[in-house]
Amino acid sequence: MKKLGFACILCFSLVLLNACGNATFNGSSTGNDTQFIMEYSILNTSDHREMSLKTGDVIDTTIVSDAGSVDIQVENSAGDSIYSETDVPTSEFEIPISQDDTYTFTVTGHGAKGSVSFIKS
Template identity: 90%
Template sequence: MKKLGFACILCFSLALLNACGNATFNGSSTGNDTQFIMEYSILNTSDHRAMPLKTGDVIDTTVVSDDGSVDIQVENSEGEQIYSETDVPTSEFEIVISQDDTYTFTVTGHRAKGSVSFVNR
């Protein structure tokens, strides 16, 4: 009986660990026409937002990388990349928009913990 109880507990523990190890996202993600903000304790997937922007708009970008890594990609409506970087460290930078268009901001995490924000001044 003790062996059966131990086996049940072991199986439950392994199932729980497996479920936790496969988590894709735990956090918050919000956005609109002027911003895209994510905060996460686990990011193992991609999220994106589209923003209509004008020539000369400046996107203030902040990345906080507490663990894992994040990749950022920004492309216009034709699929042309205007910014692409892998394993972005904690940093602040600007992305300047060169033409009127709708741009898609994509964040992909790899066991990431931290936050990312894109805010149009």
């Protein structure tokens, strides 16, 4: 009987660990034509938002990396990259917009914990 109880506890523990290891996202994500903001305790996937921007617009970008890594990709409607970086550390920077277009902001996490924000200034 002790062996059966131990086996049940072991199986339950393995199922629980497996479920936690497969989590792709735990947090919040919001966006519109002027901002894209994510906060997450687990990010093992990609999320994106589109923003219609004008020549001369500037996107104030803030990355907080508490664990894991996060990749950032910003592309215009033709798929041309205007910003691309992997394993972005905690930082603040600006992304200048050089032409009127709709831009896609993509965030990809790898065991990431932290936040990102892209806000049109």
